[in-house]
Amino acid sequence: MATIFSKIIAGEIPCHKVAEDDEFFAFLDINPVAVGHTLVVPKQETDYIFDLDDPLLGRMICFAKRVAAAQKAAIICKRIGLTVIGLEVPHAHIHLIPMTRESDMFFGRKKLEITPESLAEIAGKIRKEYK
Numbered sequence: 001m002a003t004i005f006s007k008i009i010a011g012e013i014p015c016h017k018v019a020e021d022d023e024f025f026a027f028l029d030i031n032p033v034a035v036g037h038t039l040v041v042p043k044q045e046t047d048y049i050f051d052l053d054d055p056l057l058g059r060m061i062c063f064a065k066r067v068a069a070a071q072k073a074a075i076i077c078k079r080i081g082l083t084v085i086g087l088e089v090p091h092a093h094i095h096l097i098p099m100t101r102e103s104d105m106f107f108g109r110k111k112l113e114i115t116p117e118s119l120a121e122i123a124g125k126i127r128k129e130y131k
C-alpha cells in the first residue's frame with residue numbers, strides 16, 4: 001500500500017508544496033515545530049533513509065540544500081536545521097527546520113498552530129525563492 005507521502009506526491013492528498021524535481025518532493029509539515037518546517041521526500045518509496053543507495057542519498061541532500069536556501073531567504077531565522085526521525089511515516093524523509101535557537105529543533109514541545117491559509121502563504125514565499 002502506498003505511504004501517505006506517496007499519496008501526497010501523486011496529488012491524491014493535498015499538501016503545501018515547496019519544491020519538486022524528477023526524484024524528490026518538498027512540502028510543509030502539517031504539524032510544524034517552527035514556521036517553514038519542511039519535509040523532503042524521495043519519490044522512490046523506501047522506509048529507512050539509509051537504505052537509499054549512495055548516489056540517490058547524495059542527490060537528496062543536494063536537493064535539501066536548495067530547499068534550505070529557499071527557506072533561509074523566505075523566513076527570518078539563523079539557519080536551517082536538518083534532522084531525520086522517521087518513526088511516524090515509513091517513507092524516508094528529511095525535516096528542514098528554520099531555527100534561531102537549539103530548542104526550535106525540539107520535537108517534544110507543543111506544535112505550532114498555523115491556519116491552512118498561513119501555511120499556504122509560507123509555502124508560497126519559499127516556492128518563490130526556490131532555484
Ligand code: AMP
Nearest residue numbers: 004015028029030031085086087088089
Ligand atoms: P517522523 O516520521 O517521525 O519523521 O514524522 C513524520 C512527520 O510527517 C511529522 O512531523 C508529521 O507532522 C508529518 N506529516 C504527517 N502527515 C502529514 C501530511 N499529510 N502532510 C504534511 N506533513 C505530514
